[in-house]
Amino acid sequence: MKEIQEILSLAIPQPAMSDQLQLAEQDAITVPDCLDFTLQRFTYDKPLPVEDVAMVVYQPAKRGQSAAIELRYCVAGSKYCKNPACTDQLCADGQDKSSCSEKIPSVDVITVRFQPAFIQSLQKGTTNFSLFELQSRKPFVKNIQPCTKSKAVLEHMVHHNYDGMLKNIFLQSKALELLLFSSDQFIQNDPDERYGCRFLTQLEDREKIEKARAILLEQLDAPITIRDLARRIAMNECYLKKGFKAMYGTTIYDYFQKERMEKAKGLLYEKGMSVSEVAMLMGYSCISHFSTAFKKHTGLKPCELLLR
Known part of the structure; x- marks a missing residue:
């Protein structure tokens, strides 16, 4: 809960306004040997100035354990009606899903935690480049602005029609896209331990x-x-x-x-x-x-x- 409050305070700086949030739904999914995905969706009655923000949390490798990477996002989203068509590109009546009659504005807090063994598997065979080659010995937390591509990926991860094994495959592919799109923002040639400064x-x-x-x-x-x-x-x-x-x-x-x-x-x-x-x-x-x-x-x- 502390992590949620931390990123909410970045997205909605006024504490009084964040108190208006009501937890509408939550979900937690584990893709075996790959990642953990969690979603907390909050709705609100009065308009809120939501700033899309993201955090990268990195824990270096420990004895007998690989490095761990966690991506946290807080973005403005929407809760659509329960018709499956509204979780894809079009609403049930053939209109753009933004026209969904039951659409409710929301604040989505999304966390993607890559399991250490999975990060290690990504780095196998790469002798000339490490994702955190200059920061690999020190933990850090870094705030970034999610790019347009990242926000589109998050939208797909929250609204999709996959189940079972296909759901795991889909979430893994989208999580890797997030890691790719975010990497340019948090890989810095600066060895300082927090925020890069x-x-x-x-x-x-x-x-x-x-x-x-x-x-x-x-x-x-x-x-x-x-x-x-x-x-x-x-x-x-x-x-x-x-x-x-x-x-x-x-x-x-x-x-x-x-x-x-x-x-x-x-x-x-x-x-x-x-x-x-x-x-x-x-x-x-x-x-x-x-x-x-x-x-x-x-x-x-x-x-x-x-x-x-």
Whole structure:
């Protein structure tokens, strides 16, 4: 339960809001000689600002036992009706499953723990590369932002129609995809034991990085320079950049742009605002610059999203 509370506090920073969560369902599956998969699905009555987050937990090899890797995710999800069609691409009436009449927003906490023997089998025959070759002697916990591909995999793992042996095969294949997609974010050429940065072992420094993130989220319509951000949290610029990437798995600029475009997407798609209105609210003086940034993040031009 402690692990669930820890990742929930990252996804929903306001404790009062996380108290609104109600456990709707849970599941635990063991794929023999491979992995353990658990799901806790929480629903809520009032809208919640859920930030998709992930944690990588690594325990080094011990005497007589191989290294262990655990991936934890907390993502915004949906609970669909019980019709099996709603656990695939289409709802029962042939519409996109997002149109399911019984769909309920949820917060999904998903854990994939690879069994030590399985990790060892993956590394057999690899003489020139180890998944954690520089960190293999020290345990670490690292926060990352789940990429779009990882979130799609999690959606499939939660909503599928497989049973028995096919279910085990399916979960194993999807878990390996998660490990693959996440590896670029947590394999670092930095031997420090926690978060990849030694100075982040101090709670005060982690709180400064969290404050920097909060400042970015508060002013998505007004870009701030790293120098000004570092001054506001009283931290060295180099430490700020390195610490931010270690804790959130991305650069300050990329994180800011991602959140900025996600907010813009909501204003366009959910609020129905015009492209020029959203561009202005997001601090862009030139609509074409906004369009370019939006397409880079979403793969669509703002006007294409409005037509959907």
